[in-house]
Amino acid sequence: MASTSRNEKKVSGANNYIPESIVFPILSKLPVKSLKRFSCVSKSWTHLFENPVFINMFRKNLVSNSHSLYNDDDDDVYFVLHQYVNSFRWDFYVLCGDKFEHKLKMDLPSSFHIRVIRILGSAMNGVFCIYDCDNHTMAALWNPATEEVKVIPPGSAEFQGHFTTEIVLHGFGYDHVTDDYKLIQHVSYITFTESSDDIHGLFWEIYSLKSNSWKKFNFDIPVRDWITGSDVYLNGECHWWGKVNNESYLVSFNLCKEAFLITPSPIENVQDGDVDLVVLYGHVAMISNRNKTSFQISILGEFGVKESWIKLFDVEPLSGIEQPIGTVMKGKIFFRKKDGELAYIDLITGLIQEIGIEGGKSWCQMVIYKKNLRRFRAINM
């Protein structure tokens, strides 16, 4: 290192070159927007995000700097595993313990008679939204800790002989402004003719637990590309992966304002079902699955801006990973492997580790759950 002169210079001149071993640790702590602006500083800075040393540091800072929404240090946070056993049986388990060594079966409310159940999104304040994923006509809110079940009343969809009614639930979330739980779904009527499928009567509707009713509205929001695709909730917004005119978008629906924003996909030619969403340290992230063998994990720096997708990881094809479960806890992203075993990728080291629990041969769901003994019916006035 060059020695400074002996005079009492407190301030450095503009010609004092700062080495990369200082520049990178500083830059890796900046938000995506600043980094994208500073890509105009010089040619080498344009390629920051392609530099593996830099991306490693950036990733580690994401993990250590952000405060997880689920308070990872909280002992009350668990995983709930939803397993497909056979076509008549779907089981729910709570996984607890440091190595998830305790698996406790959860009993579904007996009042809920649905054959094929899925959890919509994730648990919101200890409340699940479970629904029949056959045709999305039955849904309920369920708080296992208080054993409350609230069956959601039907919306405005009509069922008539000459057309098929398709309902697709898109999101479940919490409006912190009004202290309300909300659902959003899309309804369309399809007439099948010999030459084409005629889709008409499209509308969206939002359900509010407080009013216990659905409200219709006519926004032009891209629908999910894949009926069983993932949706996530972050900061009052429900996010899903949508498609319109063969273009893919991240759709972000704000439950409080009841408005939406779309962000174009960073990759072209996304096939239906190729993308899973997950919340990663305060950012919406996408797990994209090319050729069903390798995965890429990218976070979104700024909603609405295609250029702000930052690729964090490439997951090796040989890892045997088949289905991203898209759940993140304590710096780990969970997947299901081809043999049904659950595994996670450690976001700091990039290592893959099995947890010794089987997810199910073809499919499973895993959500983060925090017990809440507050009755949600208490907010239904």
Add this chain to the structure above:
Amino acid sequence: MASSSSNLISLKTSDGTVFKVERALAKTMKTVQAIIEEADANIYMIPIHNVFSHHMDMIIDYYKLSVAGKSKEFSVEKLDNDELKDFLLAVHYLNMEDLFEVLTQAVADRLEKKSVGYVRKYFGIENDFTPEEYAAIRKKNDWAFKGDDIEPEEDEEKQEE
């Protein structure tokens, strides 16, 4: 001359001041630790280049706070951006991990809303884009320049006058 077999290590800063610090503090400076370990006999005075006495004062402050479990109370607010950079360079030279993380975060916080021009000056980086190249990359990242809290670019401000 008595050898420093005591728990105090003598460090001499660039401006000639001698600081007697606890061995434990010297251990947090990997550069100093390496010098001590390499010396055949007990070394009695270690010169630390690029480190001024006002830097040592802050380093000792930080050390005292962290020993008391109060490292979060350490603040560099009173330093301007260039003084902070100098301090960071000194800590980097001494190879002090924890304080380095604290200072790089402080610098990052200060630079977050700054302009491209400011950042170039700060890091002593030349603009190696041609005007056309710059225009292209500027346009591509236009969204990152928008926002009331973002420092406007100097040359762009001039253009509007």
